[in-house]
Amino acid sequence: MKELHVVAAIIKKDNKILTTQRGYGEFKGQWEFPGGKIKENETKKEALIREIKEELNADIKIDKFIIDVEYQYPEFYLYMSCYLCTAKTNIELLEHMNAKWLNKDELDSVNWLPADIKVIEYLKKII
Numbered sequence: 333m334k335e336l337h338v339v340a341a342i343i344k345k346d347n348k349i350l351t352t353q354r355g356y357g358e359f360k361g362q363w364e365f366p367g368g369k370i371k372e373n374e375t376k377k378e379a380l381i382r383e384i385k386e387e388l389n390a391d392i393k394i395d396k397f398i399i400d401v402e403y404q405y406p407e408f409y410l411y412m413s414c415y416l417c418t419a420k421t422n423i424e425l426l427e428h429m430n431a432k433w434l435n436k437d438e439l440d441s442v443n444w445l446p447a448d449i450k451v452i453e454y455l456k457k458i459i
Contacts, residue, residue, distance in 0.1 A: 334408040339380040340367035340448075341417045342398055342455065348433035349455065350419075351442055352387070355429040358407075363442040365414065365451065366428070376413050384417075389424040392417040399454050403447035410447050 342365055343350040352366045368383035370376060377394055384392050398414045425431055434441065436459050439452050 335411065336408050337370045337411045338368055338413075339370060339376050339383065340365040340412055340414045340451070341380055341384050341392060341394075342414055342451070343384075343392065343417045343419050343423075344459075345419060345433065347459075348435050349439070349459070350423070351432050351434055351444075352425070352428040353430040353432075353442075354445075355425075355427055359445055361429070361443075362445050363432075364445045364448050367412075367414075377415070380415055380417070387427045389426055390422065391420040393420055398458075399451060401447050401450045403450065405446070412447055412451075414451050 351363045353363050354360050366384055366387050367380055370379040380394060381392060384390055395416045395418055398416050401412045401414065403410045423431065432442065436456060439456065444452060
């Protein structure tokens with residue numbers, strides 16, 4: 333079974349969390365935290381900074397590690413490391429269909445990817 337090692341940014345602004353809607357691939361239309369695959373010889377933090385620049389044309393400050401999530405999808409096994417971040421610049425959607433800033437009470441209002449639901453459950457406890 334294929335294994336994917338990815339990073340995700342929990343970008344927080346004014347007590348709201350950024351979520352993005354996938355604009356491509358198998359999970360098109362579902363909501364996720366932005367991020368992506370870790371390249372060979374790249375640290376998790378380097379990967380996250382690169383991925384957010386590629387996906388959102390934004391610079392971020394990584395504030396702290398939040399949670400590791402493992403999830404078995406039908407076609408692959410996912411290892412995802414999530415970091416609380418602050419956007420240093422405005423975001424621009426380059427790969428996603430849509431984006432929303434959600435407060436704690438709105439986190440269940442979108443159709444999250446399954447692995448991201450585990451992150452949501454954790455965030456509800458800490459924000």
